Amino acid sequence: MKQLKFKILSNVQIADKVYKMTLSGDTTDIKCGQFVNIQIDGAYLRRPISVCDLEQGVLTIIYKAVGKGTEIMANLDKGTVLDVLTGLGNGYDIAQSGDKPLLIGGGVGVPPMYLLAKELVNEGKKVTVILGFNTKTDAFYMEEFENLGAKVFVSTVDGTLGVKGFVTDALKEIADYTYFYTCGPEPMLKAVYNATATSGQFSFEERMGCGFGACMGCSCKTKYGNKRICKDGPVLVKEEIIW
Template identity: 45%
Template sequence: MIESKAKILSNTPLTQDVFKMELETEIATLAKPGQFVQITVPNFYLRRPISVSWVEGNVLTIVYKVLGKGTDKLSSMRPGHALSVLGPLGTGYPIEAKEEVLIVGGGVGTPPMLLTAKAYQDLGAKVHVVLGFNTKDEVFYQKEFEELGITPVICTMDGSMGVQGTVLDGIKANHITCPFVCSCGPLPMLRAIQNTYQDGYISLESRMGCGFGVCLGCVMKTVEGDAVRVCEDGPVFAMGKVVL
């Protein structure tokens, strides 16, 4: 874990309220799929946890959604500005050699799945990708997955793009039978994934204070009744380990 003064290289909108930011930072070379960073937004006390979406050299890419005053401020920052970034944090996806992998992302849970898909590709796996959104106006990262040679299945709840319905509907409609799943997204989606699959990993989104296990603000229960911290023990957990 390193605290770095990261230089903003770009900060561009992907949708009306989702932005992609590229940061020049020493942390980039250390980040693994599924990990996150804690970013200090100027004039705001608590850092914002944001997942690592991509790394290339010393450039780390994050994708965030404007949900409040802090992320709204972040969206207004321009190239050349510096941010205090703490990381990489958390336990990421334990990338293992697999013949076939199903990657599932929902909404702003999509970004960390890009680097995860690339990591499995590098080990020779056949990678399926299914992404879920509410409407076509919220869809992003389709092009980025295509640049990896993967055509993602797009699902929208209103049917305005791709398969109408949930990611499970998209998986069924495209006859994807791969039993090993890596997923990140909203809790109802993860609950449905965990109720359907036994093999793989899920990445949880949670409010965090410190980001490294001290404040205990992101505690959840395992099926055995033990307490785990999303920031330190996760955010990635084995399928079926955490009660959702």
């Protein structure tokens, strides 16, 4: 973990209540599947946000303005300097992917799939992605995943884009994958757990106090013992999860 200053390069809306922020700063400590914890003027606790993309010195995050803190974030101007804790959480283990990994993201669980897809494509893997949203106006990043060279399936609950239904409905069309990675709301994760044939990794969300393992605010029970989502997670493997 590092405590660093990041400067906002851009902060734009890309879907209904969904914003993309790019920040410049020291990204050397950040890994795929980790999150950053951002101090916001006007909120007491930091806001944990998953890492969407990394270029040298540029961090991209995508967040949904759903509460006080993220609404303040949505109004931050270019040039604003933020206090950010980086290098938080365990991240994905990409070595487990096999040749044909499947990535399943739902809503604000989509962003962490992007850097993962990019890294897997760079490793020469044949990547398939399922992106799930409630409706067309919520959807984002389909083109970005396609531009990486991933095969992209989309599902929306109301059928306004792609397959009508949940990510698990799109999953029915995909038989050939070696491993999977997923991030999204807990009901989706549970449905993916039950619908998948292989092992895989799940990224969980929980209300956090500190985000770096000190407060025990986000503990969960696993088959491998008690874990802190912020420090021992957010990524858990399929075999250890207790629903």
